[in-house]
Amino acid sequence: MTEYTYDVVIIGSGASGTTVAFEAQAAGLKVAIIEERSWGGTCVLRGCDPKKVLIGAAEARNLSTRLRGKGIKQAASISWQDLMAFKETFVEDVPESRLESFQEAGIETFFGQAIFQDSHTLQVGKDLLNAEKIVIATGAVPSSLKVEGQEYIQNSDDFLSLKELPESVVFIGGGYISFEFASIALAAGREVHIIHHNSEPLKKFDPDFVAALVSNMKEEGVHFHFDIDITKIVKNNGKLHIDGKNNFSLNTDLIIGATGRTPNIAHLALEKANIDYTKKGITVNEKMQTVNNEHIYACGDVAASKGAPLTPVVSMEALLVAKNILGKDEKINYPAIPSVVFTSPKLASIGISMEEAKANPEKYQIKSHDTTNWYTYKRTNEQLALAKIIEDRETGQIRGAHFLSEEADYMINYIAILMKASLTLADLNSVIFAYPSPASDLTALN
Structure with a gap:
């Protein structure tokens, strides 16, 4: 076991972790950063950025459709393989580029799962990292639906990596991920269904506008199934069969679960550092410090803060954490934050x-x-x-x-x-x- 000592250790190389790392390093602190999956984090690799590339194609197709007969002869069609290849150009170089940027800045890097040993020590593989300050920025992961046949449900990460988009797709959940992916799949000419357990999708948005959007998407071809609790999924002759309460039944080629995201904390052994958490994430105060350890911070989607799980909010929280690590005594003050569902x-x-x-x-x-x-x-x-x-x-x-x-x-x-x-x-x-x-x-x- 090799031991290292740092001023700051950051767990997670997404938007928040990267921000803290560079701010602390620029101030002259000895910094290390840990990543367990791919350098760069969710937003740039399997979230906002690649999603928006796919949405761009859907926008082009939808615009040409609306203008057909008004100067445009025929609507554009989407080649899924070409679109995914284009998307890949935005993400394929990110991990190596992000890793190189850390190394060139003098930020030491460790790859693997971080596990707390105590409130100042983390284990990563055969390495022990001792730190005066620790920042938890591990983000969130897709939630899984607890139902018989759940192994047939894929998630948002999988959708953004599909080499082929089958003819029929079901999205489970009534949040922005389901709606956005449904718009993309519909624009690509597929049969699209959204299943939601109640009748109130997109709950954080104006219900009148949500109703208007649902009505519009229905007219475009999306099939909505509200107040449906799924009970079982089976595979039969290459098709996936979904059963639900009240005799609900549906066959499809692909099921994408989009029932929310869960703080990525299960492997951290937070109890060893006496770090409090709930199902919403790590409990923090207005300085983004964990409740029992002022030298441990949490920011971004992993923190149970008042900020929305949006990339600009993540970056804002990270900047505040960096300032407080460097001796400031600032509290988070969220401005009005815009939120957008990129449907059509x-x-x-x-x-x-x-x-x-x-x-x-x-x-x-x-x-x-x-x-x-x-x-x-x-x-x-x-x-x-x-x-x-x-x-x-x-x-x-x-x-x-x-x-x-x-x-x-x-x-x-x-x-x-x-x-x-x-x-x-x-x-x-x-x-x-x-x-x-x-x-x-x-x-x-x-």
């Missing part, structure tokens, strides 16, 4: 929910707009474009916003800037935007 159309949200706004009518004003017939959306023949702006009645400042359109991701980012600057939509009257563009529509939402 896209669904986006920021700030307070519609539920909260409706519960406090004396405080908030809701401005609803059907923008389907606005020039921005008509020129690409969008069939559905909606917006809701929630304003503070006293100040006129924006407290929340919800969009459903192909441009929803752009619009929600504009609103994020306005909310950060405490501006109103009326304040934009003195700003000249490029016209015609989605930004030039902002003042019309007032």
Whole structure:
């Protein structure tokens, strides 16, 4: 057994772990980082980045479909093999490049599972790492559905690595992963089903817009099965047969489970370091420190923080951890965080929910707009474009916003800037935007 001593040891090389490692190393600390899977983490290898490459192809296909007969002769079709090969160009060099960047910076690297021996010591294979500070940034992993035949259920990692996309695909779960993957598979011309255990998919988004999105996706061809509890999956003559309560029955070629993600902590032996955790992740305070050990931090998807499991939030938490390791005494303060479901159309949200706004009518004003017939959306023949702006009645400042359109991701980012600057939509009257563009529509939402 070989022993090493460091100022900081980070477990996990994703967005949060990498941020802390480079910040600490730049400050002159002796740093080591541990990775058990592939250098780079979830977002760049098997999450946001490769997913968005696939979505780009779906967007191109959907746009050409909407404009067919309006200047475009035929809709584009997706070659799954070519698309996956293109996706691979974004991820294939990441592990080696990330590893080289650590080594060139003087950050020592260890490959394997990290196991706590005590609150200052980690074992990785035959190595013992002693550290003054430890940062847990191991992220989350896909949850598994406990059901007979669960071995036939694949996960989001598998979907993003499919060499062939079969003719029929079932997605289990009513979250953004199911919806986004369903949009991709549908655009690729496959038969697509979404099964959800209740009738409230995408729970964190405006229910009116969710209902409109579901209706639109149904019209496009997605089959939704709500209030279905799966009881058994069997393989029969090459097909997967799904049974559910109330006589539900469905045959398919591929099943993707997207029922959420679980903090990646099972192998860490957290009890040996007296680290508290729940099913939501490692318990941390506002400084991202673990409850019983101020020298141990957790950030990103593995932490049970108030931040949403989104890459920008992960990076924000990591920067705060780095500052506190370097002697600052800062508490996390989350701004309004935009969230987007990259379906077609896209669904986006920021700030307070519609539920909260409706519960406090004396405080908030809701401005609803059907923008389907606005020039921005008509020129690409969008069939559905909606917006809701929630304003503070006293100040006129924006407290929340919800969009459903192909441009929803752009619009929600504009609103994020306005909310950060405490501006109103009326304040934009003195700003000249490029016209015609989605930004030039902002003042019309007032």
